[in-house]
Structure formats: structure tokens, C-alpha cells
Amino acid sequence: MLINTLDGDGNYVLLGGEFPLEENEHFNKLPVNTQQSNIQVPTNVYNKDPNILNAVYNSEALNDVFISNFQRDPTLTWQYFGSSFGFFRIYPGIKWTPDTNGVVAFDCRNRNWYIQAATSPKDIIIMVDISGSMKGLKITIAKHTINTILDTLGENDFVNVIAYTDYVRYVESCFKGTLVQADLDNREHFKLLVEDLHVKGEAKIKNALKESFKILNEVCQGSMCNQAIMLITDGAMEDFESVFEEFNWPDHDQLYPFWIACNNKGYYTHISTLADVQENVMEYLHVLSRPMVINHDHDIIWTEAYMDTVAQSLLLMTSVAMPVFSKKKETLSHGILLGVVGTDIPLMEVMKLAPRYMLGPHGYAFLINNNGYILAHPDLRPLYKDGKKLKPKPNYNSVDLSEVEWEDKDLRTAMVRGETGSITLDIRASVDKGKRPIYLVNNYFFTDIDETPFSFGMVLTKGHGSLMFMGNVSVEEGLHDLTSPDLTIASEWTYCVTDIDPAHRKYTQFQAVIRYLLGKEPDLECDEMLLQQMLFDAVVTAPLEAYWNALMLSDRLEPGMETAFLGMRSGLMRTMRYAGTETRVAKTFLTPSDKDNLFTIDHFPLWYRLAVENTPGRFLYYPVNDKGLMSYESVLLSAVGVQMSLALLEKRFWATTKQVTVGRFFGEVDGSVMAALLKMGMFKKVSLFDYQAMCKNSHHHASGARPLLSVSFITTYLLLKRKWGSIHVATGEVTLSLFLAHKQRKVEALQPCDTAYPGFMYDESVREANSLIKCGRCQKMFVVQQVPDSNLVLIVTQADCDCSRQFGPISLQPKEIKYILQLMKSQKARRRPESCHSYHPKVSVRFLGCVLTDSCTESCGVLTSGL
Known part of the structure; x- marks a missing residue:
């Protein structure tokens, strides 16, 4: 039975009794069939096409291979084969459910594991015609085509986009004359700019071609592997022979031969509707794969971290995949790619190889790839709250190590280069979801992982983890x-x-x-x-x-x-x-x-980590919510504590207080006293950064520059405040938190951003202090006393002197960091993939060229067909 088969009433035929499904704990509790694989065909692919049926039949032998693999290694998860024709064979078999519109949108050829295994890294120049003839549906198709091409690129590829009429225009002027890494941020930036393109003038392609060749010839910071120019136009009426004579004919063997269609042994495809875009764009990947296929190189690739689409899981995975190609001698020079085979590896399972108990309360292990992007790290936060739902952040798998370990660049550089070594760093870190700054001395140990693009790091904090x-x-x-x-x-x-x-x-x-x-x-x-x-x-x-x-x-x-x-x-x-x-x-x-507050694979409980940094014999207090209070005492190998209602402490102050304020930062309650404590040196301000924040989308909201604090950053502080006569009495934590609790407002869109925010740390050498604050016509007196054997301080302030006009509240809200665009252009240290297949003498074409968006007669020469 074929997936997506319709019955007489037009309804999708459900899998019958011959394909029983049982819930399986190993596969995220999904109903699966461990005795068979099954086939999925996206809706945009005709599932009765003879090529599809023949390829499905030929791939049936994989079923026994998948079963045998799973029996030999029961830790394996999903195994699959993605065909170049579009169908997807997966083991164990599952039920594929169309969306509410009856569409099965999953196309394996769009997945990173397929694209990376099918091609080597590439430098792509996208040239788009924006002359007057491209108006209407043509420019709409062109924009969609550009976006689809961009979606086929990954972090090992480099790209630029040029629009042309009678002059050449870079869609991003800051990227003029160069190539930029095709990471998510740059790709999305290009997409926004492409949407703003408007048609006018007359198309003259020659200057645009010269500019594209110039970039590929002179820029030496790209992938240094495959190179291609993608031309998107409704017709090219010029003679380009002089351009190719200058840049590519006849003896420039060091250049990749660029040409359009048959005149340069190239490749083109004709796109007449939006529905044609996806299928036609994918063809260029198969052409670029030809040298690798003819060489019979089964290069194994490892992907960046991603979330499991099949299981609809929020757990991070990496895929290991390799190409599958035809070995028939009669089609050898054609370089026919049959598809890509692969399997998923949960990154949590990889991190279990570094047992948590051996690393100590602040120790951890982490994993990055050759581009410095994190696959696993306890401070990686790939999800954000959208209302009551958890959703993946748009850039969850392109978080750089420098955005988490932001104290030192040498560590990142050494790991990206695949070096083995160690380094000791003084770290300004934070715990409790960024609310509590702490200083640590960390010992970093790192090495590369053989036959992968990954580097493994391990951290042991001084005083913890070295001895058992x-x-x-x-x-x-x-x-x-x-x-x-x-x-x-x-x-x-x-x-x-x-x-x-x-x-x-x-x-x-x-x-x-x-x-x-x-x-x-x-x-x-x-x-x-x-x-x-x-x-x-x-x-x-x-x-x-x-x-x-x-x-x-x-x-x-x-x-x-x-x-x-x-x-x-x-x-x-x-x-x-x-x-x-x-x-x-x-x-x-x-x-x-x-x-x-539990032992997890990522961390020791928060109360444990706080207690071990506390002075031995001293109790640590902090609120778990607006009413609960925690108290801990640290000992050598454990942390012991009690959890009590805040009302228990309130009784102690009832004789002298009348009102309680819990969970608010003291600087917001009384900015004048907090400013005085900072000036006296009792508290020290610390600058901290969050490079994984989510802010309001400034494109949709007038107040978009002001970041929205997620639920995970809402602060809870122990701060008791009561009034009695003219005296305020308050107790506050020694380590003050970083954010002011506020009521969230629902917004339409959030986008990734970087933010800076302050933290405050108490100087334990200052046990008591008192002073006067001049506030216009009055003076405000206050006294501060450290509560013995605790992390609390008692603050008594004069209540009848209002200093709010002279001293505003101290804001702890994070502020978005605005970057100049040049920073997107700058390239961080990276390690190129070891494998590159850009040429084979038996390949009749080493480059493919253009996409037609409208009619062109055969007299065009270059573009041979159209609507």
C-alpha cells in the first residue's frame, strides 16, 4: 500500500492490519513497527510515477539491513533512506499523518543531512534580474526561487546575492565584493532584503557576470570547494562569449567553468509557477554531486544539532549520513545520485559519556562543530515560551560557543581548529537561569573527535571534580x-x-x-x-x-x-x-x-550549586517562588536544607512591620539606598550578557527595541519590607538577582537578539554600614546589618523622606545590544570540512547555471525553453 493513497471518496487510506504499530519507549513512545520500514512521499511528488515505484522496489533490501542493524545495536534510533526522487524510507515504520489541509509537507531532500551528504561545501553567487520585464508573477517566482536556494545552503557554504538591471546592485551593500557564511542569520537577512526588490529598467547581464566572476576569483574566504553562479531571469539576450573568454576560457583550469546551459555544457531548468520552484531548485544539488558520485566517495557527514521532526520531539539530535549512488558502468559518467542513507543520534546519549557525578557541581561537558556552533552545552537554551507552549528558537542550532563561553576567545579558536589541550580561566558566570552572578576558576580540557567535525570539551571548577x-x-x-x-x-x-x-x-x-x-x-x-x-x-x-x-x-x-x-x-x-x-x-x-532543583544530566540541583559556593557553616536562603523560602547548609560532599513557608519568617518581623514586598529587586524598591550601597562598596555591579535572548520584533512593533523578558528570567528575591511609624525594615539576599519581575504582555512575534543586563554581588567584608542621603529638603537615614550565619542583610530606612525625585529606581531589565551590519560580514575562526569534491574529468559539467522564470525562444541561444 502506498502512503498518500486515496480511496474512492477522496480520503487518505489508513494503514491497515498488515502494518501493526506498537508504542515504543525507545522511540519517544511513538507507535512504530520494528519489523518493517515504510515509505513516505511528499504531496508534491506523484507517488505512482514509474521512477518512484521502481526506486521504492529497489530500496526494499534496506528493510533487512535496518532490522539487522537494530538487532546488533539496540541503542540505534531512526534509520532512513532519502531518495533523489523524493520518497523517504524510514525504520521503524510509522504512521504519517497529513496536516489539516491533507498535505504531507516533509520532503527529505530539503533536510540538511541530505543536502550535506549529497554535495560538498559550495560558494554560491545568486544573480537575479530585476528589469522591467520581470514584473508581476515573474518577480514573485524569482524571489521564491532565491529563498529556496538559500534554504539549500548550510553553515559550511558561502553566498552573496546580486540584483541587476543596467547596473549591478548588491542586495546588501555591506557585503559588496565578498562572500558571507550561509548561516541562519545571514540567510534570513538576505530573505528580508530580497522581499524589498522592485523591478525597473533594462536588463544588462554582462556587468553582473563580470562582478560574480570577480568575487569567485578574488575572494579566498569561502568554502574553497564548489563554486556556482545561479542566474534567475526571464531571458538573456546578450552575447556573453567575451566574458567567458576573459574569465574562464580557454586555459584557466584553476577556475570552475561557468556558463549558461548548453553553450558552456551547463544546466538549466524552467520554472513557470510557484509550485515548480522547490522541485527544480533541488536539481542543482544532484549536478554538484556528480564528481563525488563518479569517484565513488562515500563521505560520511555529521550535521549540526536539530530537533527530531519525525518524532515531533524537542530533543536535540545529530544525523550521520552518507550518499548512495549508482555503480553501473554504462551510467558512470552521468554521476547518478540515488539518495542518502542516515541515522539519528540523540545528543543526550553522547553527553552521557561524561558522567555527571565525575564533573562536580559546577562541572559540565560540551560539544561543538567545526564552525564553533554548539551541539550540546548545559547553558544552551534552544526553546522559548510562546504563551503556554515551548517552541524552538529560530537560531537554536547556530548558537556559537563564544555566545555561551564569552569570557575567552582562545578556547573557541583552539577547539575549532581541532586541537587537544587545556586552559584555565577566571569566569564570571551566573546560575539560577542567569539571575545570580558568581565568579569561578574553571579548568577547560578539550580535544577533537576522530572522523567527525566535532570537538569535545569538559570543565572542572577549581575545588570541585578533581578528587573523588x-x-x-x-x-x-x-x-x-x-x-x-x-x-x-x-x-x-x-x-x-x-x-x-x-x-x-x-x-x-x-x-x-x-x-x-x-x-x-x-x-x-x-x-x-x-x-x-x-x-x-x-x-x-x-x-x-x-x-x-x-x-x-x-x-x-x-x-x-x-x-x-x-x-x-x-x-x-x-x-x-x-x-x-x-x-x-x-x-x-x-x-x-x-x-x-533535581539532579539532571545537565546539572546538579540549583540549591546544591549555591550551597557549595556558600561559606561553610553558613545558611543560604532564597525564595523558590513568591511565598516559599529555601535554607541550605553546605558540607563537603552534600547539601542539606529545609523548605519553609515565607510566613515563618514574617512572624519574626511582625512586631515591627506592617507590609511585605517579596520577589522584587531592592534597587527598584528604593533606588536611593541601593545607589548609596553601591557607592560605599557594599555591593558591586557586574555586567552580564545573554546571547540567546528573544526580543520583540522591531519590524512589527513600535516598541520592538525593548526586549521582552521570558518567563525563565522573571526574578524571585527574598526581600521583606514592612512599615512601622517612620521606619522601613527589610531583609534582602546578599547575592542580588538580575531581573525585575514584571507582567508579560502578549506580543505577536519574538526574534533572537543579544542583551546586556547588570548583576550585583555583595562584599562580605562589609558587615554593617549607615549613612545619610540628602534628598532636597530632607535627609534619609539608613542602617545596614549583615544577618549572622546567613546570606541575608537587614536594611532599615527612614520612611518619611521621599528621594524618588532625586534618585530613580535602578532598572535591571536587559537591554538589547544593537550591532552594526558589518558584524554579520565578519567571519569567526572555523575549520573547513576535510572532504571536497569539485571536479572530475569524466563529468561533462562541473557547474550548473540558470533558472528560467518566463518564456524565451530558442533564438536566445543560452536559454532554450520557456512558457
């Missing part, structure tokens, strides 16, 4: 304490590998550990070092369970105490709830949805 504490307890003793009801382990960590044997996939990590220790699953592959550390932690922390239970039964437990908890470096946690879900203020704290 190993206890020695028996399995029997540890098992007894592991079964305590208050104990959990990190569900995202790999204590035991459960992916290899399908029979083990049903087990959670905790279940797998218990069964392995009991000897019920001896074939499980487990991390013996991590298990020994976990067993030791279970034994030494076991007395807490009895203590917490006794505390619950005693009268010493004050109302408001909701949760007691302990976290260990092995990912083990003990938790005691003193209040039910209905009565708890922080209902989601330490629940599966509260990723920030």
Missing part, C-alpha cells in the same frame, strides 16, 4: 538503606545501561540498580564506581530518616516547615515532607517537573 571520595560499604548493608521510602536517585543519570537489551528498557534507573545488586540482572552494564559511592551515601545518611521522623512527631517542628531534604554527589536524595500537597506553598518543589 570513595567509601567502602558492603552491598548488603547498602541495599538495606537504599529501600528507604525517603530515598531517590537521579533518574536521568546512567547508573546502569538499560538501552542495550530491550528487556531492560522497562526498568527505571532505581529498579535496574536494585535488580543488579540483588543479582537478578547480572547482564546489566553498571557503573561500579558510581554504585559504590551511592551505597556509601545511602548508609551514612540513613540516620537522617529516623531523625526527621522523630522531628515530625515532636512539638519542636514549627508551623511553616514544609520539606527537609539532603542531596549527595552520587545523585542520591533523601526527602521528608512535613506538609501535604494541598497545604504546601511550594507545591512543585522537588517534584519531577522541578528540573532546576
Whole structure:
């Protein structure tokens, strides 16, 4: 049965009983058929075309290959073959569902894995005719064609766009005479400019061709591989022989031979409607693939990070793919590409190779490609909130390492070059989603990964991760304490590998550990070092369970105490709830949805990271929301704390206060006192940056320059403020956060942007201070006192002196950084892909040329057909 087959009523025929589907945990819980692959054909491809039917039949042998691969390596995910004719074979088989309009839009030939495997890196000059004859539908088709060509380019390609009439015009004047990397930002920038093109004048192509040749001859910063000029016109009436004699004939072998259609052994296609654009543009990729195909080079490519379209998952993947071509001797010189075969690799699985427990609370591992773009990093934020939904950011897979590790450029340069080494850096970082600045000394270790364009990095923070504490307890003793009801382990960590044997996939990590220790699953592959550390932690922390239970039964437990908890470096946690879900203020704290406060594959819990940087023996307080308060005390290998209602602290101030303000930055509440504290040196202002922010689209909103803060940046601070007579009393955190909470307004569009924002850090050497602030006719007195054994400060201010006219609030809203366009043109250090196939003597054409958008008679010579 063919996908997209219609029944007599015009409805799509559903997959029948001969193709059973079962939900599979390994494939994102999608219903799949692990005994068969199946075929998907996009709606724009006729699924009964003889070429399609023959190619589908010939690809059936892949079904057994896919099944065999999965049986040998059960960790494999999707395996697939994308045909040059447009159909897509995928294993395991799934059900493809058309959209509400009955359209199956997925075309494998548009995917990066297909394009990168089918061609080598390329330098493309797009020439578009904007003379008066191109008015109406023609210029609309031309613009759509340009956009489609741009969509076939990737980060290893370089591009420029030239419009011409009787003069040559670069669509972006700042890119004059050069090539720019075809990354997402530059491609989208070109698309915006192309939309503003208008037709007028008479077309004279000769000067535009000369300019294009000049760029490709003289610019040495592109891909240094394939080169092509794409001409988009409704007719070319000039004789170009003199241009090619000057630039390409007869002995300039170092140049790629450029010509249009048959006069230069080139290639053209005729586009008459918008629907023709996609299919015709894709043809140029197959022509560029000919040298590689004739050489029989099965180059393996690895893609940038992307989100799984098939599974509709928000998890990041990378694809590894290679071309498939015809080996028939009679068609060898034709260089026929049959398609591309590949598989997906979840990047989360790659990062599991660097166990979280070995890296320490601030340590992490990361992965970048040859262009410096991040594939995996704990600070990579590929999603943003659009209302209540999470959506991928437009540039989620083109975030540069320098936009996350922005303190040093040498690290990026060394990794992009594929070097192996280490470097130590003083880092100005932030935690709690950017709200808490901290200073760290990080040791970076990096190396390249053989036969891939990737480089791997690992970070160990000074004082953490270099040494391991190993206890020695028996399995029997540890098992007894592991079964305590208050104990959990990190569900995202790999204590035991459960992916290899399908029979083990049903087990959670905790279940797998218990069964392995009991000897019920001896074939499980487990991390013996991590298990020994976990067993030791279970034994030494076991007395807490009895203590917490006794505390619950005693009268010493004050109302408001909701949760007691302990976290260990092995990912083990003990938790005691003193209040039910209905009565708890922080209902989601330490629940599966509260990723920030749990051990995950990316990070230790936030409270753990804050506690280990805290002064030993001192309690750390911070609010988890507008009503809940956290308190922690750090010890060598763990963090222990309690979570309480803020009302518990409010009682302490009730005698002297009447009003409470929670979650607001003190500088916004009282800018005069905050300014004085900064001047006195009690607090230090720190500049921080967010290169992954989302701002209002200035093209659609009058206030677009003002960035919109996402939910993840809304601040919560511990700040108690009450009034009593003429005195204000407030307590605030020592480490002040970065953003002012505000009510979000729904907007129509957000776009990626860079922002700068301040953070404030407390100087612990200043324990108390007092001063007077002159505010016109009055003087405002204030006193500041550090609260012993905590990260709190008590601020008492005079309430009857209003300084708001002389001292405005200190704004913590991030401000968008505006760049001059020249920055888009500048190229960062990158490493060119090792493989390049730009020429083969048996190929009758090394370049393809033009796209027709309207009629042209045979007398044109160059353009041979039209509407």
C-alpha cells in the first residue's frame, strides 16, 4: 500500500492490519513497527510515477539491513533512506499523518543531512534580474526561487546575492565584493532584503557576470570547494562569449567553468509557477554531486544539532549520513545520485559519556562543530515560551560557543581548529537561569573527535571534580538503606545501561540498580564506581530518616516547615515532607517537573550549586517562588536544607512591620539606598550578557527595541519590607538577582537578539554600614546589618523622606545590544570540512547555471525553453 493513497471518496487510506504499530519507549513512545520500514512521499511528488515505484522496489533490501542493524545495536534510533526522487524510507515504520489541509509537507531532500551528504561545501553567487520585464508573477517566482536556494545552503557554504538591471546592485551593500557564511542569520537577512526588490529598467547581464566572476576569483574566504553562479531571469539576450573568454576560457583550469546551459555544457531548468520552484531548485544539488558520485566517495557527514521532526520531539539530535549512488558502468559518467542513507543520534546519549557525578557541581561537558556552533552545552537554551507552549528558537542550532563561553576567545579558536589541550580561566558566570552572578576558576580540557567535525570539551571548577571520595560499604548493608521510602536517585543519570537489551528498557534507573545488586540482572552494564559511592551515601545518611521522623512527631517542628531534604554527589536524595500537597506553598518543589532543583544530566540541583559556593557553616536562603523560602547548609560532599513557608519568617518581623514586598529587586524598591550601597562598596555591579535572548520584533512593533523578558528570567528575591511609624525594615539576599519581575504582555512575534543586563554581588567584608542621603529638603537615614550565619542583610530606612525625585529606581531589565551590519560580514575562526569534491574529468559539467522564470525562444541561444 502506498502512503498518500486515496480511496474512492477522496480520503487518505489508513494503514491497515498488515502494518501493526506498537508504542515504543525507545522511540519517544511513538507507535512504530520494528519489523518493517515504510515509505513516505511528499504531496508534491506523484507517488505512482514509474521512477518512484521502481526506486521504492529497489530500496526494499534496506528493510533487512535496518532490522539487522537494530538487532546488533539496540541503542540505534531512526534509520532512513532519502531518495533523489523524493520518497523517504524510514525504520521503524510509522504512521504519517497529513496536516489539516491533507498535505504531507516533509520532503527529505530539503533536510540538511541530505543536502550535506549529497554535495560538498559550495560558494554560491545568486544573480537575479530585476528589469522591467520581470514584473508581476515573474518577480514573485524569482524571489521564491532565491529563498529556496538559500534554504539549500548550510553553515559550511558561502553566498552573496546580486540584483541587476543596467547596473549591478548588491542586495546588501555591506557585503559588496565578498562572500558571507550561509548561516541562519545571514540567510534570513538576505530573505528580508530580497522581499524589498522592485523591478525597473533594462536588463544588462554582462556587468553582473563580470562582478560574480570577480568575487569567485578574488575572494579566498569561502568554502574553497564548489563554486556556482545561479542566474534567475526571464531571458538573456546578450552575447556573453567575451566574458567567458576573459574569465574562464580557454586555459584557466584553476577556475570552475561557468556558463549558461548548453553553450558552456551547463544546466538549466524552467520554472513557470510557484509550485515548480522547490522541485527544480533541488536539481542543482544532484549536478554538484556528480564528481563525488563518479569517484565513488562515500563521505560520511555529521550535521549540526536539530530537533527530531519525525518524532515531533524537542530533543536535540545529530544525523550521520552518507550518499548512495549508482555503480553501473554504462551510467558512470552521468554521476547518478540515488539518495542518502542516515541515522539519528540523540545528543543526550553522547553527553552521557561524561558522567555527571565525575564533573562536580559546577562541572559540565560540551560539544561543538567545526564552525564553533554548539551541539550540546548545559547553558544552551534552544526553546522559548510562546504563551503556554515551548517552541524552538529560530537560531537554536547556530548558537556559537563564544555566545555561551564569552569570557575567552582562545578556547573557541583552539577547539575549532581541532586541537587537544587545556586552559584555565577566571569566569564570571551566573546560575539560577542567569539571575545570580558568581565568579569561578574553571579548568577547560578539550580535544577533537576522530572522523567527525566535532570537538569535545569538559570543565572542572577549581575545588570541585578533581578528587573523588570513595567509601567502602558492603552491598548488603547498602541495599538495606537504599529501600528507604525517603530515598531517590537521579533518574536521568546512567547508573546502569538499560538501552542495550530491550528487556531492560522497562526498568527505571532505581529498579535496574536494585535488580543488579540483588543479582537478578547480572547482564546489566553498571557503573561500579558510581554504585559504590551511592551505597556509601545511602548508609551514612540513613540516620537522617529516623531523625526527621522523630522531628515530625515532636512539638519542636514549627508551623511553616514544609520539606527537609539532603542531596549527595552520587545523585542520591533523601526527602521528608512535613506538609501535604494541598497545604504546601511550594507545591512543585522537588517534584519531577522541578528540573532546576533535581539532579539532571545537565546539572546538579540549583540549591546544591549555591550551597557549595556558600561559606561553610553558613545558611543560604532564597525564595523558590513568591511565598516559599529555601535554607541550605553546605558540607563537603552534600547539601542539606529545609523548605519553609515565607510566613515563618514574617512572624519574626511582625512586631515591627506592617507590609511585605517579596520577589522584587531592592534597587527598584528604593533606588536611593541601593545607589548609596553601591557607592560605599557594599555591593558591586557586574555586567552580564545573554546571547540567546528573544526580543520583540522591531519590524512589527513600535516598541520592538525593548526586549521582552521570558518567563525563565522573571526574578524571585527574598526581600521583606514592612512599615512601622517612620521606619522601613527589610531583609534582602546578599547575592542580588538580575531581573525585575514584571507582567508579560502578549506580543505577536519574538526574534533572537543579544542583551546586556547588570548583576550585583555583595562584599562580605562589609558587615554593617549607615549613612545619610540628602534628598532636597530632607535627609534619609539608613542602617545596614549583615544577618549572622546567613546570606541575608537587614536594611532599615527612614520612611518619611521621599528621594524618588532625586534618585530613580535602578532598572535591571536587559537591554538589547544593537550591532552594526558589518558584524554579520565578519567571519569567526572555523575549520573547513576535510572532504571536497569539485571536479572530475569524466563529468561533462562541473557547474550548473540558470533558472528560467518566463518564456524565451530558442533564438536566445543560452536559454532554450520557456512558457
